[in-house]
Amino acid sequence: MGLEEAIRSGKFIVTAEICPPKGTDISGLFSEAALLQGIVDAVNVTDCPRAMVRMSPLVLSSELIKMNIDTIMHLTCRDRNRIAIQSDLLAAHALGIRNVLAMSGDFTTMGDHPYAKPVFDLDSVQMLQVITKMNRGFDLMDNPLGGATSLYAGAVVNPGARPLGFVRIKLQKKISAGARFIQTQAVFDADLFNEFMDEFKSLNIPVIAGIIPLRSAKSAGFMIENIPGVKIPQAAINRMESASDPVTEGLKIAAETIDRIKENCQGVHIMPIGNHDHTKRLLEMCSLL
Amino acid sequence: MIVTRSKPIEEIMDQIDQIMDQKICVIGCSLCAGKLKTGGEPEVKNMIRQLQDKRVNVIDGVVLKHACSIESWESLIKEQPVISDAEVLLVMSCGIGVSLLGRLCDKIVIPALDTVSLGAALNDEILLEMCSMCGQCTVGFFSGLCPKSGCPKSQLNGPCGGSNDGECEVRERKCIWTRIYEVMEAKNMLSMLNETLSPTEYNRGL
Numbered sequence: 001m002g003l004e005e006a007i008r009s010g011k012f013i014v015t016a017e018i019c020p021p022k023g024t025d026i027s028g029l030f031s032e033a034a035l036l037q038g039i040v041d042a043v044n045v046t047d048c049p050r051a052m053v054r055m056s057p058l059v060l061s062s063e064l065i066k067m068n069i070d071t072i073m074h075l076t077c078r079d080r081n082r083i084a085i086q087s088d089l090l091a092a093h094a095l096g097i098r099n100v101l102a103m104s105g106d107f108t109t110m111g112d113h114p115y116a117k118p119v120f121d122l123d124s125v126q127m128l129q130v131i132t133k134m135n136r137g138f139d140l141m142d143n144p145l146g147g148a149t150s151l152y153a154g155a156v157v158n159p160g161a162r163p164l165g166f167v168r169i170k171l172q173k174k175i176s177a178g179a180r181f182i183q184t185q186a187v188f189d190a191d192l193f194n195e196f197m198d199e200f201k202s203l204n205i206p207v208i209a210g211i212i213p214l215r216s217a218k219s220a221g222f223m224i225e226n227i228p229g230v231k232i233p234q235a236a237i238n239r240m241e242s243a244s245d246p247v248t249e250g251l252k253i254a255a256e257t258i259d260r261i262k263e264n265c266q267g268v269h270i271m272p273i274g275n276h277d278h279t280k281r282l283l284e285m286c287s288l289l
Numbered sequence: 290m291i292v293t294r295s296k297p298i299e300e301i302m303d304q305i306d307q308i309m310d311q312k313i314c315v316i317g318c319s320l321c322a323g324k325l326k327t328g329g330e331p332e333v334k335n336m337i338r339q340l341q342d343k344r345v346n347v348i349d350g351v352v353l354k355h356a357c358s359i360e361s362w363e364s365l366i367k368e369q370p371v372i373s374d375a376e377v378l379l380v381m382s383c384g385i386g387v388s389l390l391g392r393l394c395d396k397i398v399i400p401a402l403d404t405v406s407l408g409a410a411l412n413d414e415i416l417l418e419m420c421s422m423c424g425q426c427t428v429g430f431f432s433g434l435c436p437k438s439g440c441p442k443s444q445l446n447g448p449c450g451g452s453n454d455g456e457c458e459v460r461e462r463k464c465i466w467t468r469i470y471e472v473m474e475a476k477n478m479l480s481m482l483n484e485t486l487s488p489t490e491y492n493r494g495l
């Protein structure tokens with residue numbers, strides 16, 4: 001069952017994130033994918049996250065599809081103008097990719113090429129509009145395409161951002177522009193997330209909550225410093241600091257968060273630091289396997 | 290105002306390395322660069338001193354009223370005859386002044402500044418990225434504030450995911466969308482933010 005069908009069926013969705021390599025060797029991908037095969041509904045393939053140069057997500061998404069794993073390809077507005085965005089969307093369709101997560105992208109100065117020219121010709125709402133048009137068989141300028149795309153578009157939201165009225169502006173526009181599902185940035189604070197869901201439940205869009213199992217107190221600190229918009233409660237950091245087995249403690253914290261939010265959303269999205277060695281264990285811990 | 294920054298002297302030296310013996314005139318601009326203290330009288334004098342220390346053949350320095358708006362080359366050298374004696378012009382103005390001199394005369398023209406932003410001077414404060422000359426002004430939707438230039442990611446339809454508690458994730462300043470939200474709320478125009486704006490029509494005025 002592909003992601004769209006799974007979401008429509010109303011089932012609780014599990015997705016997981018893979019980051020393409022910085023280099024030409026994609027063998028690591030296959031071992032990661034093997035860990036996820038059969039335990040997730042789809043795998044997200046990131047698009048040069050934190051503005052670091054990495055392999056294009058087009059290639060890896062297509063490889064995963066060959067392995068019969070449904071993928072959600074990330075596409076940012078940071079590195080492509082409207083021509084390149086549409087070109088990549090056509091390519092994605094041709095390669096069998098059906099799910100695309102439209103996002104603005106981390107800013108260039110965060111990454112390893114701080115002097116790159118930031119593009120941002122479109123914003124994520126406009127990218128979603130483009131996908132909607134292409135699904136109807138037209139490009140952004142209403143020129144007919146030789147064949148419409150059939151892309152299932154998703155959007156991102158930070159459920160920890162406040163004030164909520166401020167978050168609402170763009171979220172609502174994303175949905176009107178054609179977002180059919182939402183994947184969120186990492187949730188560490190279940191209360192903040194549930195408050196967010198209470199506010200937006202009436203929008204009736206499937207929300208898949210992002211989960212990052214912490215690996216150490218240090219990694220928590222790193223995330224607060226380096227990932228925009230991440231909020232980690234002090235209690236979680238304290239637990240990580242005093243844990244004798246921090247990896248297991250991080251999984252426990254993640255499982256508890258999932259338990260506390262799962263009634264309120266339609267899925268979770270696992271984004272581990274490093275690899276997926278413990279993803280299966282995490283899903284077992286919160287009875288999702 | 291066009292915001293400029295001084296180039297590191299090493300970068301300037303790299304550019305004049307091969308032509309150090311030629312007669313160089315330093316040209317400042319009293320308008321934006323003068324006000325910003327990147328190309329006014331004191332900066333021109335300071336540049337001359339630095340170049341002389343490095344044995345560059347500087348013949349003089351002048352400060353133009355506005356390097357971006359010149360009647361003609363003839364009128365310019367009539368006003369500032371020393372310019373015509375020079376073989377190289379080292380220009381301490383924004384890129385517009387440099388480009389204009391570059392096309393008006395047969396001398397070698399070299400910039401001494403980097404042009405970084407269209408900004409505003411508010412009392413002593415310089416506000417950066419006030420307009421990026423996109424060619425289709427849509428600030429009417431935001432009561433004058435510009436998210437295309439004020440937001441590093443040019444987010445036209447709402448804040449990016451990194452905007453939180455008012456701060457911009459990229460620059461050390463308030464998120465422009467926080468500012469827009471506050472201004473629109475105060476002016477009772479919040480509902481206007483629900484309108485989805487189409488992609489900018491770049492190039493239409495050129």
Ligand code: SF4
Nearest residue numbers: 420421423426427435
């Ligand atoms: S919308 Fe365009 S023209 Fe208007 S202020 Fe912003 S960048 Fe300048």
Ligand code: SF4
Nearest residue numbers: 440449452457458464
């Ligand atoms: S925080 Fe605000 S100003 Fe900064 S990049 Fe995001 S939307 Fe733009």
